[in-house]
Amino acid sequence: MSVELGHFALVLAFALTLVQAVVPFIGAKLNDERLMAVGGPVSLTSCALVALSFAVLVSAYVQSDFSVLNVWENSHSAKPMLYKVTGTWGNHEGSMLLWVLILVLFGSLVALFGRNLPASLRANVISVQGLIAAAFLLFILVTSNPFARLIPAPIEGQDLNPILQDIGLAVHPPLLYLGYVGFSISFSFAVAALIDGRIDAAWARWVRPWTLVAWIFLTGGIAMGSYWAYYELGWGGFWFWDPVENASFLPWLSGTALLHSAIVMEKRSALKIWTVLLSILTFSLSLLGTFLVRSGVLTSVHAFATDPARGVFILMLLILFIGGALTLFAFRAGTLSPGGLFQPVSREGALVLNNLLLTTAAATVLVGTLYPLALEAVTGEKISVGPPFFNLTFLPLIVPLLMLVPFGPLLAWKRGDMWAASQRLFIAFAVSLAGGALVLLFIDRASLAAALGIALGAWLILGAVTDLVLKAGYPKATLGSAAIRLWKLPRSIKGTALAHAGLGVMTLGLVSVTTLEVERIVVLKPGETVDVGAYQLKLEGVQPYTGPNYTEDQAHFRLFGSDGTASGSVVSSKRFYSVRGVPTTEAGIRTLGFSQLYVSIGEVTEDGGLVVRAWWKPWVTLIWLGSLVMMAGGTLSLLDRRLRVGAPMPRRRARLAEEKGG
Numbered sequence: 001m002s003v004e005l006g007h008f009a010l011v012l013a014f015a016l017t018l019v020q021a022v023v024p025f026i027g028a029k030l031n032d033e034r035l036m037a038v039g040g041p042v043s044l045t046s047c048a049l050v051a052l053s054f055a056v057l058v059s060a061y062v063q064s065d066f067s068v069l070n071v072w073e074n075s076h077s078a079k080p081m082l083y084k085v086t087g088t089w090g091n092h093e094g095s096m097l098l099w100v101l102i103l104v105l106f107g108s109l110v111a112l113f114g115r116n117l118p119a120s121l122r123a124n125v126i127s128v129q130g131l132i133a134a135a136f137l138l139f140i141l142v143t144s145n146p147f148a149r150l151i152p153a154p155i156e157g158q159d160l161n162p163i164l165q166d167i168g169l170a171v172h173p174p175l176l177y178l179g180y181v182g183f184s185i186s187f188s189f190a191v192a193a194l195i196d197g198r199i200d201a202a203w204a205r206w207v208r209p210w211t212l213v214a215w216i217f218l219t220g221g222i223a224m225g226s227y228w229a230y231y232e233l234g235w236g237g238f239w240f241w242d243p244v245e246n247a248s249f250l251p252w253l254s255g256t257a258l259l260h261s262a263i264v265m266e267k268r269s270a271l272k273i274w275t276v277l278l279s280i281l282t283f284s285l286s287l288l289g290t291f292l293v294r295s296g297v298l299t300s301v302h303a304f305a306t307d308p309a310r311g312v313f314i315l316m317l318l319i320l321f322i323g324g325a326l327t328l329f330a331f332r333a334g335t336l337s338p339g340g341l342f343q344p345v346s347r348e349g350a351l352v353l354n355n356l357l358l359t360t361a362a363a364t365v366l367v368g369t370l371y372p373l374a375l376e377a378v379t380g381e382k383i384s385v386g387p388p389f390f391n392l393t394f395l396p397l398i399v400p401l402l403m404l405v406p407f408g409p410l411l412a413w414k415r416g417d418m419w420a421a422s423q424r425l426f427i428a429f430a431v432s433l434a435g436g437a438l439v440l441l442f443i444d445r446a447s448l449a450a451a452l453g454i455a456l457g458a459w460l461i462l463g464a465v466t467d468l469v470l471k472a473g474y475p476k477a478t479l480g481s482a483a484i485r486l487w488k489l490p491r492s493i494k495g496t497a498l499a500h501a502g503l504g505v506m507t508l509g510l511v512s513v514t515t516l517e518v519e520r521i522v523v524l525k526p527g528e529t530v531d532v533g534a535y536q537l538k539l540e541g542v543q544p545y546t547g548p549n550y551t552e553d554q555a556h557f558r559l560f561g562s563d564g565t566a567s568g569s570v571v572s573s574k575r576f577y578s579v580r581g582v583p584t585t586e587a588g589i590r591t592l593g594f595s596q597l598y599v600s601i602g603e604v605t606e607d608g609g610l611v612v613r614a615w616w617k618p619w620v621t622l623i624w625l626g627s628l629v630m631m632a633g634g635t636l637s638l639l640d641r642r643l644r645v646g647a648p649m650p651r652r653r654a655r656l657a658e659e660k661g662g
Helices: 003-030 039-062 069-074 081-089 092-113 119-143 167-196 201-232 243-268 272-294 308-335 347-379 387-410 418-424 426-443 448-471 479-488 491-516 622-638 650-661
Strands: 518-524 529-532 535-546 551-560 566-577 582-586 588-592 595-604 610-617
Touching: 003 039, 003 092, 003 119, 039 069, 039 081, 039 092, 039 119, 069 092, 081 092, 081 167, 092 119, 092 167, 092 272, 119 167, 119 308, 167 201, 167 243, 167 272, 167 308, 201 243, 201 272, 201 622, 243 272, 243 347, 272 308, 272 347, 347 387, 387 418, 387 448, 387 491, 418 426, 426 448, 448 479, 448 491, 491 622, 518 529, 529 610, 535 566, 535 595, 535 610, 551 588, 551 595, 566 588, 566 595
Parallel strands: none
Antiparallel strands: 518 610, 529 535, 535 551, 551 566, 566 582, 588 595, 595 610
């Protein structure tokens, strides 16, 4: 397949997105149905063209076509086929093409499933989405062409960055981009509504499913990235407050706030101005993350090494979209009604407090991320803002938020009763406190933080269970009838409880591994052992191994329990990729229940010993299991019939059919 076909498809897609940006917008202004109807077919066609272009690039990687500069710089004929495919988006140009593909895909989904939207709103949404797509297609064509040719073609490629040759790369970037780019729909809905001058509960009902989809994918993308860094980099950590990690965390925080704000707007027609502003800010933070990763202003294992010209181009796009949207918001905000009134102690009040804490937390992360860059730009001084700053500023905001989460679903709309909610949660509180006391008495008497943190995680889980039990009618109803009622509860209610429980599971993992972790750094010779937690690790020997495009020295360990019985083996290695000339550390991980033994090896000492760094990480897998539970909760909520926006409800459809027949 000729790569020129892929480039030509991008040019055609750019031309069509310009049509998509202009024609439906004019149609909405003139109330011309024919012009507004142009947006749907054009968005579908541009999506097909970008998909064709992406398929051409994948084909070039699969065939090891080193006449393509992008393939030559990031692939090698000896690389396993999986990494040839995933290497397509393991670089700036290919990942931007994937970014734009997801962008136009979401636009086409609005065209397909938004047919019950008001015509003018649908046209404006598709138009804004087209404008965003056109801008980024222009960025690719001008600064980041993935189809540039090399003449003459080299015989062999330079291989992909070794740390990206991992199965995690097949999952992490696509999930992350689906989250990043998914928020563009919320942004387009906000801008379209501001243009249209109509924002109501129905608008929130249309926005919420798209926001939920983006939130689910972004949750998965961040979790996968965390696990990838945990096992691939050999450092034993899962989060370092790296600026690029923060760049993905920021839209997650504001997106979570947007999700809750949209609920209030849908149910009570309140927080209209706040919801629209969050829709703009969430995608703005996604764009900011794109700028940080691709501008060259950051040095990180997650960042793409790019030239400053690309950063300037993306900065111009930031000014265009963020500045334009906020300017439009400033002009229109005064015309928006604030919506329904409610008492501070109510479900609305709880969600407002939730949003305030989330957005303040996001602001602290944003300041900690951008302050070193701003200081260096102004004074030339380089400073590092690391975990101590974020732990001191972020945790005091998040811990109170987590403590209040179980109260929200138990408060009534408009006017709630905090004392009644507290009584309903008394058993959950007592059991959680007892769990913390048990940790303090039997696991680590010196760690009050571990006891309180585990109690907090249990509080979140039991609070979610309490919410479902009470909504099922128990204990007033019999156990059987309560179970039936629980099954018939709306999926959004069960999904919310599941997501909150997942947050509790994640909290248990985070607290356990950060407060109860055991680390040992020793030098071992074959036959020697080291105690790690309740286990004993024995080095059996080091053996060479040759892979498809690397060589490595594998250290084999035998694991023994406290009673001396064998509990399996662990293999850790130092790997060398000859093409790139880059060494990597491959951690050995043994999962035991929800806990893990993590082993990383260093250099060989002069006397023949091997530097071994081993950790016992209690309940560490709960961090990522909690993320999966949160995603499952979001998916269950998304399946709720009330959140489907593609077709009218059956009664309405029947009524429309009767009216048409009459």
